Each structure stands twice: as structure tokens, then as C-alpha cells.
Amino acid sequence: MSDNEIPLSKPDLGPLEEQKVMEVLRSGRLSIGPMQERFEQMVSARAGCREGVAVSSGTCGLHLVLLALGIGPGDEVITTPFSFVASANVILHVGATPVFVDIDPKSLNADPAQIEASITPRTRAILAVEAFGNPTHMDAYAQLAAKHEIPLIEDCCEALGTTYKGRPCGSFGRAGVFGFYPNKQITTGEGGMIVTDDERLAARCRSLRNQGRGAMSAGGQGSWLKHERLGYNYRMSELQAALGVAQMERLDELITARQRVANMYVTRLAANGDVILPTVSPESSMSWFVFVVRLAAEYSREERDRVIQGMRNHEVGSADYFPCIHEQSYFIEWFEQAGRTRPSFPIAETVAGRTIALPFYTTLTEREVDLVCQTLEVMIQRENLRRS
């Protein structure tokens, strides 16, 4: 990476983060301590939930929620094919069957009508994702889940701090899960958190993340080596939690900065007929996970791939968020092994073939945004010239 490179993402870390991490280092208490509890309180409060369970990644959080809900072999979980693979991987991790449905072309989230049409007596959950942090349809999913008496699991890993119709993301389902990888709105390096109003679910998740220990042996009077169930080590360290506390204290500042960059892109690209900008419903306030544009309908996947490569060659970060999950090699194998016909989802597939994620982080300047857009425009022009 040279000095001129504009990366795809960059965490925003400052003196507060250093101070909190140093506090933990000096305390000598590196795991299961007060920072984790404080971080859990901050995130769950922001998500409008009573309980927070910090874990070592967003993926681990989703895995634990499925386990705690007792979902396993023979159970079907309805989800979207247009997401980061983790949201569907966890369904395979517990041995359940992922049932994908096509997406709505505007919000890029699972189409509620298709979800309803896919519900069978074996459906044990709807695992919904806010694609790129867009919360549209979350209320519709919650209604569907209530009507059919199945839990809604909200993979809100891309939506921390976002609200829809005044309601915070994380609070729409039985449980929500956030992720804190360095490209997210806030980071702990690696980390995640389950949020829920269901105290029993939270207690089960706390036990599962800590090798199946009961509440007593984990923090109370019982033996540390008494395990009540088969668990995992999915704990978050105090160092990570300290980073999380500092980032949560700055969340509003970070969201404002992300909104500023999103506005710059929208203003700069509004008149460009070759790119489709993200659709944000007036009913949501976004915290902006990424900034993803789409090439217009006439552009092919190959042309899109060359635009991305061209931008990278010019030291501008760019990526094809997200290739469809059902088209990943191991999912194709899974369909074969399960004796199922490989599904196809026309909307998700066309969208996935035309998306371009642009550099997106809090400190991007107007000059850099302009340079990114100029490079994008030159690469698109090059494709138009190739054709003629």
C-alpha cells in the first residue's frame, strides 16, 4: 500500500481508544471483567434491548443464537442470498437447512412476500440481514415471524446505530447480532454482540460462549470447572471490550462523519446516469456501513469486474460486495450433496453482478471523494469505448 492509496475502509481510532485499552493493560484483568459488562450495556441500550452478550465475532454471535434457539438438523431457516457469507454459514454450522429467497431490488433485502411463500412446517426461523445497513422491511419480517410463530433473528452486523420507523436496529427480532470487524461502524478488532430482551436466551448464550458454564461457576460461588452443557470459547477479551467502549462513546460522532461522506458521494454522483445510488427510505436514519453503487442495467458482470480492477490499479479501493451466497462453491456442493436443485435468484444475481463498493471511512476528504469518482468515471468510460 503506497501513500497515495485510498483504501476501501479504515477504522477511526484516537486517544480515547488508546486510553481505554491502556486502562485494561494496567489493570491486569484481560478477560471477563468490567469493560465487557460496560460494552454490553452500551450496545444493548443503543439497540433498545435489555440484554447484551459480547462474543468474539459477529459469526460466533449468530452461531450461538441458532444454538440457543435449539435449531439443528432437519430445521429450515429462511435467509437472503445477498449478504456476507457468515449469515448463511451459521445455518450450515448447526446442521440446519438454509432456504434462500430472492431480494427486493430497491432495499436489496429479502423480499417479504418470498419469505412468506417459503414458510413450511419445518421453518424454525427467519434470519434477516440489513444489506449494507439498510433496515427496510424489518417491521414486515417481524410481523411475518409473529404471524407464523417463528423467531426472527436479525443479522444487524451492518446496521449498528441505524433506526427504521424510529426503532433501533437490533430490536426487531427475538435477537439481533452486531459485528465489530474493522470495516464496521465501530470496531473491536474482532468481536460481536448478541442483543435481546429474552433473558433466558441471553443466559443460554452467555453459558455457550463460556464453555457451557452456568452463571454461578462463571461469576458466582460455584466451581469454575463445572460445565452444564457443551459450550464454546467465544469470549471477548477486556482489551477488545475497552476498544468497544471507546468507540461506543464516539458512536454519534462516527455516524455523523459517515453521513457526511455518504452525502459527498451522493452529491458528486447524482447526475451520473451510469451509476445507481443506494436507495435510502425516508423512514430510516442510516449509520452507513459501506457505500455501494450499482452500474446501470446495460453493464455486464465482466465490465463491472474490469471497472473494479481498473480502480484498484489506480490505487483506489473497490470491491464486488457481495457475490451471491448460493453461488459460492461450497454452497453449490452443499445443494448437490443434499440432493437439491441449485436455486437461482434472478434479482440477487443481477444486482450482485453490478455492484461496486467505493472507499468509505470517516476521514475521507472531498478531494479524495472527487478523485474516487473521477477514477470510477474514467473506468466506466473505458468500458464504453471498448464496446464501440
Ligand SMILES: *Cc1c(COP(=O)(O)O)cnc(C)c1O
Ligand atoms: C460483518 C458481518 C458479519 C459478522 O462478521 P464477523 O467477521 O464474524 O464479525 C455477519 N453478517 C454480516 C451480514 C456481516 O456483514
